[in-house]
Each structure stands twice: as structure tokens, then as C-alpha cells.
Amino acid sequence: MTSPILTRVLPGPPEPLDHEALVALLSPIDRSIPRVGANAVSSIDGSASVDGLSGGLGGPADLLVFDLLRRVCDVVVVGAGTVRSEGYGAMRLHDDDVAWRRSHDLPDHPVFAIVSGSLDLDPSSAVFAEAPVRPLVVTTESSPRDARSRLEGVADVVVCGADRVDPRLLVALLVERGLPQIHTEGGPSLLGDLVDADLLDELNVTVSPALVAGEGPRIVSGSGAGAVRGMTLDHLLASEDVLLARYSRRRPT
Numbered sequence: 001m002t003s004p005i006l007t008r009v010l011p012g013p014p015e016p017l018d019h020e021a022l023v024a025l026l027s028p029i030d031r032s033i034p035r036v037g038a039n040a041v042s043s044i045d046g047s048a049s050v051d052g053l054s055g056g057l058g059g060p061a062d063l064l065v066f067d068l069l070r071r072v073c074d075v076v077v078v079g080a081g082t083v084r085s086e087g088y089g090a091m092r093l094h095d096d097d098v099a100w101r102r103s104h105d106l107p108d109h110p111v112f113a114i115v116s117g118s119l120d121l122d123p124s125s126a127v128f129a130e131a132p133v134r135p136l137v138v139t140t141e142s143s144p145r146d147a148r149s150r151l152e153g154v155a156d157v158v159v160c161g162a163d164r165v166d167p168r169l170l171v172a173l174l175v176e177r178g179l180p181q182i183h184t185e186g187g188p189s190l191l192g193d194l195v196d197a198d199l200l201d202e203l204n205v206t207v208s209p210a211l212v213a214g215e216g217p218r219i220v221s222g223s224g225a226g227a228v229r230g231m232t233l234d235h236l237l238a239s240e241d242v243l244l245a246r247y248s249r250r251r252p253t
């Protein structure tokens with residue numbers, strides 16, 4: 001597959017980005033400052049899935065940014081719903097990503113952290129069996145004991161909340177484990193919890209040039225009970241008809 005050409009539309013005059021410039025744009029500015037970022041893909045009309053999967057919305061440009069965001073983070077956090085529905089395998093990066101990480105004194109692969117209350121996760125699946133780094137399963141006090149002990153054989157299982165994983169405890173746990181560059185690939189429930197708790201610092205959103213209609217989820221669910229949070233546009237990229245934006249939380253002036 002030929003690599004897609006991404007053009008930076010904003011800020012500054014439009015210009016095609018080479019690979020190095022794209023990686024620099026997506027990299028944390030200061031790796032020591034904890035940051036929670038996410039990426040998601042949406043149709044023009046706001047659907048996060050087609051027939052229950054996000055794959056129908058993504059394309060080469062979205063996939064490139066998806067891979068590069070994994071490359072530059074310390075930990076990839078994913079809700080168990082997305083792990084199950086999207087058929088996740090092990091969190092193993094491509095060789096060029098590993099080479100980049102080595103040259104930047106980072107471990108070869110980020111940690112894979114899966115958030116689950118039910119612990120309906122198969123310990124013999126590729127997620128665990130082929131993991132290059134022991135995954136983290138973040139769960140609740142009320143999660144089933146037998147599933148917990150089965151998963152403890154293949155992952156570090158950590159409790160972060162009574163009946164639901166508390167996103168504040170989750171972020172504190174990851175920072176404490178030396179994983180301050182936190183990246184999440186969703187899904188909508190997990191992102192909703194992070195937004196409700198006002199913990200999402202950054203959202204990389206791809207707008208796929210498609211209308212889907214129907215009852216598909218939005219990229220963020222949650223209660224929506226919190227304040228409306230203003231975000232600032234860090235950059236806007238374009239690749240043919242696809243738009244890829246990064247928004248960051250608005251800093252108090």
C-alpha cells in the first residue's frame with residue numbers, strides 16, 4: 001500500500017507533510033507532563049461505526065495517524081467493548097515504529113491497558129498470548145473473581161473503582177507506573193467517562209467523507225452532565241477528501 005500524502009491545512013499556509021514532520025506534529029511536546037489523548041473516526045454526520053465497526057470509516061490516512069499515535073505514546077488504553085467488537089490482537093507495533101522508539105529511548109512497544117468491568121476477556125486470545133509486553137487489565141472491585149484470577153496469569157490486573165473504573169484512578173495508576181503519555185483508542189463509553197471526568201486533554205478526530213445515517217454511536221457517549229468544554233484546534237490535515245484534526249483542551253488564560 002502506498003503511503004497517503006497528508007497536507008497541513010492549518011496552522012500556516014497549506015503544505016504537504018513529509019513523514020518526519022507528521023511524526024513531529026503528533027508527538028508529545030514534553031513527555032514528562034502527563035497527557036491523555038485519544039483518536040477516533042467519525043462520519044460527516046457523526047456516526048462512529050458502520051455495521052457496528054469503525055473500520056468502514058477509516059482509510060489509509062486515518063490508519064497512518066492511528067499507527068503513529070501508538071508509536072509516540074507510553075500506553076494505549078482501550079475499552080473492552082472495542083477490544084471485543086473490533087477483534088483486537090496484541091499491541092505489537094510495526095518494525096519502523098519500533099526502530100523510531102528505540103532511537104528515542106522508549107521501550108519497543110507501548111503497554112496495552114484494557115478497561116473492563118465484566119472481565120469478559122479470553123486469556124488465551126492473541127491480545128494476551130502474543131503480547132510483546134505484559135498487558136494491564138483495569139477493572140473494578142465487583143468484577144468476577146474467577147475471571148480475575150484467570151487473567152492474572154497473563155496480565156497485571158488492577159482494581160480502580162468499586163462498580164465502574166474511575167477514570168481519575170486509572171490516569172493516576174498509569175502515571176504512577178511511569179506511563180504519563182496516555183493514549184486511548186476509545187471506544188465511546190470509555191471516552192465518555194474521560195470527558196465526564198474532564199480528563200481528556202486532546203482529541204485527534206478523523207472526519208471520514210461519508211454519510212451513514214442510522215443509530216450508530218457517536219465517538220463519545222458518557223452522561224453529558226458536565227460542563228461544555230471548549231477545545232482549541234492544534235492542527236488540521238487533509239488527505240484527499242478526509243480531514244484529520246487535533247483539538248486540545250482550552251487552557252485557562
Ligand SMILES: NC(=O)c1ccc[n+]([C@@H]2O[C@H](COP(=O)([O-])OP(=O)(O)OC[C@H]3O[C@@H](n4cnc5c(N)ncnc54)[C@H](OP(=O)(O)O)[C@@H]3O)[C@@H](O)[C@H]2O)c1
Pocket residue numbers: 039040041042047048049052053054055057078079080081082083085086115116117118119120140163164165166167185186187188189190191193217219221
Ligand atoms: N469510530 C471510532 O473511532 C471508534 C473507536 C472505538 C470503538 N468504536 C465503536 O464503538 C462501539 C463500541 O462502543 P463501546 O462504548 O461499547 O466501546 P468501549 O468504551 O470500548 O467499551 C465499553 C466497555 O468497555 C468497558 N468499560 C469502558 N469504560 C469502563 C469503565 N469506566 N469501567 C468499567 N468498564 C468500562 C466495559 O467492558 P465490560 O463490558 O467488559 O465490563 C464496557 O462494557 C463499536 O461499534 C466500535 O466499533 C468506534
